[in-house]
Amino acid sequence: MIQAAGVRIGWRDLPHLIRAEIEIILGGRVVASRSQQGGFSPGTADRVVTDSNQRAFVKAVSTSLNETSVAMARMEAHFTAQMPDGVPVPRLLGSFDDGEWMVMVVEDVNGRHPRTPWIDAEIEAAVTALRTLGQAIGPESLAGVPHAADRLTSHFAGWADLAAEPMSDLDPWAAAHVEDLNAAADRGLEALKAAETVAHCDIRADNLLVRPDGTVMVVDWPWASLAPAWLDTVLLAMDVVVHGGDGDRVLDDIDPAQAVDVCAGFAGYLMQRSRQPSPGIPRVRDFQRAQADALLPWIKQRLSC
Numbered sequence: 001m002i003q004a005a006g007v008r009i010g011w012r013d014l015p016h017l018i019r020a021e022i023e024i025i026l027g028g029r030v031v032a033s034r035s036q037q038g039g040f041s042p043g044t045a046d047r048v049v050t051d052s053n054q055r056a057f058v059k060a061v062s063t064s065l066n067e068t069s070v071a072m073a074r075m076e077a078h079f080t081a082q083m084p085d086g087v088p089v090p091r092l093l094g095s096f097d098d099g100e101w102m103v104m105v106v107e108d109v110n111g112r113h114p115r116t117p118w119i120d121a122e123i124e125a126a127v128t129a130l131r132t133l134g135q136a137i138g139p140e141s142l143a144g145v146p147h148a149a150d151r152l153t154s155h156f157a158g159w160a161d162l163a164a165e166p167m168s169d170l171d172p173w174a175a176a177h178v179e180d181l182n183a184a185a186d187r188g189l190e191a192l193k194a195a196e197t198v199a200h201c202d203i204r205a206d207n208l209l210v211r212p213d214g215t216v217m218v219v220d221w222p223w224a225s226l227a228p229a230w231l232d233t234v235l236l237a238m239d240v241v242v243h244g245g246d247g248d249r250v251l252d253d254i255d256p257a258q259a260v261d262v263c264a265g266f267a268g269y270l271m272q273r274s275r276q277p278s279p280g281i282p283r284v285r286d287f288q289r290a291q292a293d294a295l296l297p298w299i300k301q302r303l304s305c
Contacts, residue, residue: 007282010035011046014060018101022060025094025105028052040284041069047108055108056093062101066280072222073102079198079224080106082142088129088217109217111209116243122210123250126236129216130203134229137198148201148227149192156185158268167275171296174271177303181264184303188261192227199227203235205243230254234262242294260302267295 011019011033023029028050036045036057043061050056059076061069077095090106097103114122139145159182166175174181200207201223209217233254237247251259274289 008035008042009044009065011044011048011058014044015101018060018103021096022048022058022103022105023050025096026050026054026056028054033058040281040287041072042066042280043069043073057090057106057108058103059106060101060103064100069281070102073104075224076220076222077102077104078144079142079221080104083221084136084141087133087136088215089133089221090217090219106219109209109211109219111211111217114205114208114210114216116205118205118240118243118245121214122216123236123240123245125210125214125216126203126208127233127250129208129218130200130232130236133200133218134197134232139195139197139226142198142224145198145224145226147193147195148199148225148231149189151201151223151225152189152192152265152269155269156189156265158270158272159185159264160268161272162268167271170271171293173300174296180303181268181299184261184299185265185268188258188263188265191258191261192231194228195226196229197227198224199229199231201225201227201231201235203232204239230258231262234259235266238263238266238291238295241298242291244294247298256302260299263295264299264303267292267299270295 011030030048031051032049033046036047041061042065044058046058048056048058059073061073063070074097077092080089080092083089090109093105093107095104114126159178162170163178163182200218200221202220207218207220209219211217233250237250237259240250241247270288270292274285274292276285278284
């Protein structure tokens with residue numbers, strides 16, 4: 001499986017004035033930094049240590065690197081700042097936006113990404129974290145959170161786009177059943193209209209951290225959306241599937257038809273997006289195609305058509 005990892009700048013690549021502003025937030029001079037892998041933003045993702053031994057995680061990206069990444073960082077800072085106490089989400093220590101650079105400083109979590117292929121204990125820990133979040137972050141908990149169905153309307157039109165402009169290398173079964181897949185995506189979008197919680201809406205192994213005690217923290221929140229309480233668990237099942245595991249064991253309490261329809265919607269998005277240009281983020285399209293290709297056999301086995 002292609003890993004979610006792009007090409008990043010690091011702490012030392014930041015302009016001096018930006019580093020100085022970050023050090024004001026930290027209250028000390030950064031004496032050590034270590035760049036982290038994972039994700040596709042071309043900006044920094046650095047664990048830093050100050051001269052007073054304070055640790056933090058710094059994310060910084062500029063419009064010259066990628067304007068979309070800056071917009072996503074702004075949304076992430078807005079949502080993270082509002083997270084209630086006690087949820088498994090890193091605390092925002094500070095942020096600033098000068099129009100060119102968008103910077104977030106969050107607490108540094110002592111943890112690592114889950115192992116892939118997923119192992120049972122880490123699947124259970126992730127399910128527990130998502131259940132905690134679903135119960136703690138109600139639809140009125142955060143201001144300015146869009147509805148998942150609204151954000152994903154164009155995304156779930158992927159199969160319709162592929163029907164209009166076919167891909168020559170599309171899986172033969174998918175090519176023969178593109179209308180069925182589009183109908184499933186439409187049903188999935190309809191199911192997402194229930195606003196029961198604030199969902200992360202981008203659950204993957206690289207957006208989760210397993211702490212030494214085995215519990216899981218959920219990071220990177222630009223896609224926070226009002227959604228059914230089960231959405232993030234379905235996304236977890238998708239990630240288990242694309243890494244070669246048994247996604248069905250994650251879905252015990254979830255309507256299987258809704259899960260398949262939502263997965264079909266995301267698969268169409270990933271497939272359609274995989275053929276689009278991606279300036280500044282070179283590996284994301286290969287990653288999306290690999291995810292879609294891995295999901296299709298699972299969907300094929302479960303979709304009634």
